[in-house]
Amino acid sequence: MYAVAFVEDEKCIANKGCRLCILYCPEADTLKFDPVKKKAYVVESRCKGCELCVVVCNNAKHNAITMVMR
Amino acid sequence: MGKNNLKICSDLEDIMPPEYRELVASATYGKENRGWKDIGSAKELIEEHSLCAGCPEAIAFRYVLASLPNPEDTVMVGSTGCTSLVFPHVAVHNIHSLFGNQNAVASGLKRALKLRFPDREKDVVVLAGDGATVDIGLDMTLQAWFRQEKFTTICFDNELYANTGGQESGLTQKGFVMKMAPQGKQFNKVRMPEIARESGCAYVAILTVSKPNLVERVLKNAVLIARTIGPTYIQIYTPCILEIGKQSMEGLQEMRDAEGPNDRFAFREFITDEAKAFLADMDEKKKAAAAAKIGTAAPAGVK
Ligand SMILES: Cc1ncc(C[n+]2csc(CCOP(=O)(O)OP(=O)(O)O)c2C)c(N)n1
């Protein structure tokens, strides 16, 4: 089992322009912007579980990302 | 040139790896003003690699590759170290050089490209660790600058030898204790930006990767000035979270803590008058081109 990041659509405000997790995730093409839903999402197979996205999202008080076991 | 040299023959398309197909479909080769804003929507020029989870070197690679002004006409030169774990997964031509030799290899490469492609701008960008740039390769680094070789040198400064388990480098801070420097470093951190300036670099910057827009601006300045004027040097703090005992999610805060006005990675830039004039002239031309665009568009709107 691995811990990977998970974005809750209801809490994510990427539709208002937030891109913090997408920019600061150390891995390329892992946290992406869904142009249809206008939310951030995680490509789980690429996520290394570092939790930096959780830190940046929480620091901005959005609290939209949690770690889940897969 | 854009994407022409990576197009797939349609008969073979279905057997190409999905990542390659994505590169063809949405990577930003040939895009004017490519930069950090493309991150998250365009395919990036870096694939999965084996750097530690949360490693700031990985963040730095993303911003550098997103900001290269002309990736399809760029050749990067790497050296041994954690960065060399990434280069095989980078979609920009690159050469791995023997540890420390990177600026010598880049000098020859830049000259050869000039002869082979006299009418085309070919950018050469060195990217290596602090051990490679400031210790074992210092001779090659400095000689390239003395000779005014026209390429950019980027140092990913994690203030130690990460790939071999935590030895001190010239860029380690004085007093810092590492696994393989148990008494702490006895000497000061080498003042490489000042050395670069005095050795003939036309543009020098020191920064962290806490701000992607700053990385983009600095990198573009460095590459464009190196094309026309002379050598350029960028030193970027990419803390080795593993060897300094940080958790995987603490890299960004570590960089922010090291870039206050009196800290060792406070943003600084040195630029020669010639390079300054070159940038100002480029800005003027851009503004004039933008104004001309508006100027030609305006009559169409006039009824
Ligand atoms: C000629 C040579 N000498 C020594 C080594 C061993 N070696 C491999 S990586 C490394 C340290 C790299 O440190 P740095 O350049 O700071 O890169 P980092 O791993 O910290 O990113 C050393 C000494 C080598 N591979 N080749």
Ligand code: SF4
């Ligand atoms: S940082 Fe949080 S709110 Fe912002 S885009 Fe990412 S998940 Fe959404």
Ligand code: SF4
């Ligand atoms: S846990 Fe780390 S690797 Fe995974 S999505 Fe978040 S920042 Fe990216």
Ligand code: SF4
């Ligand atoms: S050893 Fe340090 S520099 Fe190398 S990948 Fe791990 S955290 Fe990054």
Ligand SMILES: [Mg+2]
């Ligand atoms: Mg190093």
